[in-house]
Amino acid sequence: MEALLERRYGKYPDESSGPVLDQLVWFLLSTRTTVENCDAAYGALRERYPTWAAAAEAPPEYLGECLRPAGLWKTRAANLRSSLAAIRERFGSESLEELRSWTDAECEAFLRSLPGVGLKVARCVLAFGLARPSFAVDAHIWRVTRRLGWHSLPGEAPSERGADLLQELARGSRDILSLHVNLIRFGREFCPSGEPRCGACPVAAGLGCPGAILGR
Ligand code: SF4
Structure with a gap:
């Protein structure tokens, strides 16, 4: 599956040399909206506030x-x-670069202590910002992996247990970051929450898929 996805979508580049806090803010803005709207909000924020210290001082409105x-x-x-x-209180400035020397568990726990940061956002920051073997599970990945038979847990959104289970599975992949990004791309293209496009799906044609047979 990983190889099939990489043939179709390619490998995702390592972005972890940039500021970790940039990644956190982008992912904070990415929840419950589209990538385009998130990019627009993030771009407007960076244009008005070139530093995070300036943003921290800005009135909420x-x-x-x-x-x-x-x-x-x-x-x-x-x-x-x-x-x-x-x-700022923890590190003395608006920077998360100290996380680079922390363990995965320490980073995840600190990030999750921040307002609005849940498990998915924390693991995205670990994966994209810190190049850690972390696997964030969104609704696309949750749905697609259930249809593929990787798990049989219920619900539209992943439970914490389900997210941990999929992370353990994903850690067996060659490139955990590309797997995350490519499963989302695949879910959008072939396997959306409505009617999956099994007739056009390369998985159905090649590897087979229990979801296509069972209509889940
Ligand atoms: S065969 Fe159908 S259900 Fe299975 S992954 Fe492809 S689109 Fe989704």
Whole structure:
């Protein structure tokens, strides 16, 4: 499956040389919106506030003007301000670079202590920002992997136990970051939450898929 996805979508580049905090803020804005809207909000934020210290000092309504494209701007502005304040308190500045010397478990626990940061966002920061063998499970990955028979757990969104189970499975892959990104791309293209496109799906043609047989 991993090889099939890489043939179709390629490998995802390592982005971990950039500031870790940039990744955290982007993923904070990425929940419950599209990538395009997240990019628009993030771009507006960076344009108005070139440093995170400047964003931390900004009144919530000013932040909100930037965050509006992503929706839920009041909540996002409050979470961003509180997270930046907590990061400054812990590290002395608006930077997460010290996490590079922490263990995966320590990083995940600290990130999850920040307002608005759940398991998925924390594991995305670990994977994209810190190049750790972390596997974030979103609704696409949860649905696609169930249809593929990787798990049989219920629900539209992953439970914590389910996310841990899939992370353990994904750690057997050659490139855990590409697997994460490519499963999402695959889910959007062939296996959406509505009617899956099994007739066109390369998995159905090649590897077989229990979801195609059972219609799940
Ligand atoms: S065969 Fe159908 S259910 Fe299975 S992964 Fe492809 S689109 Fe999804």
